[in-house]
Amino acid sequence: MGDWQAATGQGSDVVRAWDRVRANLRESAGVRVFEQWLKPIELVDGEAGDTVRLALPSAFVTNWVRNHYADRLLMEFRAILPAVRSITIETRTARPAPAVLAVDPVAPAPAVVEPSPKPAAAVVLPAVERPVLDARFTFERFVVDSSNRVAFNAARAMAEPGAPRFSPLFLHSGTGLGKTHLMHAIGHSVIAANPGARVLAMSAERFMFDFVQAMRNRDTFTFKSRLRSADLLLVDDLQFIAGKDSTQEEFFHTVNEVMAAGKRLVISADRCPQALDGVEARIVSRMGAGLVADIKSPEAALRRAILDRKMVDLPDAQVPEDVLDLLANRIHASIRELEGALNRLVAYAQLSGERVDLGFAQATLGDSLRGAQRRVTIDEIQKLVSAHFELKPLDLISARRSRAIARPRQIAMYLAKRLTTRSLPEIGRKFGGRDHSTVIHAVRKIEELRDQDREIDGAVRVLMRELEG
Incomplete structure (x- = not known):
């Protein structure tokens, strides 16, 4: 155990739980991942409570663990200590407030929520209404060009104070192009303007799961009240309710209630409403009653701008311009894949101690670059x-x-x-x-x-x- 952990009550339930969590992670993640990323985690506070504090030695490793293992860490702790409601993952040398993994007791799907420079709006909301939003997904961090400008401006308009100019807003694009980013940005903006706003974000799959659970528990009233009382309802990946008749029935009535009350509704899918096979015509009609905006595949200039924006989040990384150009020109399937390639490159360089150049990039990302390459004559x-x-x-x-x-x-x-x-x-x-x-x-x-x-x-x-x- 590290120095921070030594200062805690060694015999506490949290310390014993942490030993079990580490053992479980070593077995499930594998020796290589555990040794490189998870072994450096230290327990900061061993006192019993509803929050567990964990720490890592560098900001880069902290961000990696938050992005890849925050959900898993929380679930492991909750399986042993049900009283644990959230965890924090922080850097030992960092002063800013740590990211918080918040859990909604009604909708238990967790997500990382980082505080804003101002007092975080999520802190003053009732726990049951705390929105599950990714702190990285804000309007300021969304890179705009002609391929996504209409969707971006529509999202900004949806987040403006006052009565919404249109509702619902329907965003559609291929995977990894920014739909979820814009939805979460709307949520952040609405909360910043009105800290008391009731914001609810969920995937269509979560909507279906919660509805089925409510029916099994014979408590659909709570489920319906929770959704229909939201000032802003965000539902991602609508295509997942295709063919689910009872779920579509409830979704249709929820949409009607939210729209009739003048509330804000934002829906996303991987295709336009008319192309959603297996989704009822009346739902498609409701989606078309608002504003439908698509996000096109990013061109090379936008992909390059996204990499530049990503490099701001990696101040310790040294990636030459020609390597960034290589990634932008070769990887164009999705923004998510592009950012993942950059993260992989930086991680391998830091772990191996090598310098990033074109040769290193081609050796590290060979399969990704060859798979994405398309020779045009x-x-x-x-x-x-x-x-x-x-x-x-x-x-x-x-x-x-x-x-x-x-x-x-x-x-x-x-x-x-x-x-x-x-x-x-x-x-x-x-x-x-x-x-x-x-x-x-x-x-x-x-x-x-x-x-x-x-x-x-x-x-x-x-x-x-x-x-x-």
């Missing part, structure tokens, strides 16, 4: 662009300068610069022997038009998705 770009604009491939390399041909040619040059490793002179030669300055002009022109012309921006997005996919 200029010939492929020219064929796809000419087909999209109903031209002949020869038109793009011809001397013709009419707008009907010049604009698609500029788009093709722009894509060649974005998606291939060819130099500007090489790109120019592939387009009828044009000078590299012509390529530069084309790239700048399309970048400018994408901010001004939705049709051009949409065409570029479609082409990039087809080429990268």
Whole structure:
């Protein structure tokens, strides 16, 4: 036991429980993970109570344990000591208040909730109404570009004080693109503006589980009252109730009650309402009555900006610009996968003591980079662009300068610069022997038009998705 633990009552129930928790974690996590990440954890306070304090020697390891094992640690303690309601995981040298793993006695799904610089709103709410929100997911930490700007602005509008301008807000996108981030950001913003607001966040799967439990316990009144009294109700991953008739029935009535009361309702799914197979038409109709906003796959510029934002959270990490460029260009399936690759790279570097460079990144993330890599050729770009604009491939390399041909040619040059490793002179030669300055002009022109012309921006997005996919 560490020095902090030695200062506690060695014979207390908490200390004995901690010994059992450590033994369980060593067996379930495996020797390697336990030795690297979990063994350094020390028990700070061995006195009996409803909160257990744990500490680690560095901020990086603390964040890793919070993200990967906070839920497991709480469950292990509660299995031995049911009186434990929360745990804190802190860094021994850090002064800021520790993150708190809060447990809602009614909806026991735990989540990490970190305090804001101001007194945390969650502290003054009744325990049963304390929202389960991820402290990392705020509007300030959401990186915005054209692929998610509508969804971001809609989320900000939903969080504004006063009567909501629309309800429900329906967010949809593929996995790992920011739906949950925006939902939790709405929750944080509503609580910051009104600390007494009743905010409830849950997945559709949790909604179904709690409803089934309420029916088994013959106490659906409490379940219904809890949801319908919320000032803000956040329901994630609606697709999980597809085909569940009784759950959909209750969900429909809950939506009606919340909307009739003028409350805020935010729903997310992996597809638009009309594409939710197995979900009742009347629920789809209610979702469409509000605002439907999608989040598109992030382009390379946004992926790079997200990595820059992530590096702010890793002040001790040294990752060169060319490595960040490599990750942004190669990993484009989801933001979650992108951030995971950066975390893995930093963790391996710190554990091995090696310096991060391109060679280290390729050796550490080889499978991820090879799996994500899609080699695009200029010939492929020219064929796809000419087909999209109903031209002949020869038109793009011809001397013709009419707008009907010049604009698609500029788009093709722009894509060649974005998606291939060819130099500007090489790109120019592939387009009828044009000078590299012509390529530069084309790239700048399309970048400018994408901010001004939705049709051009949409065409570029479609082409990039087809080429990268």
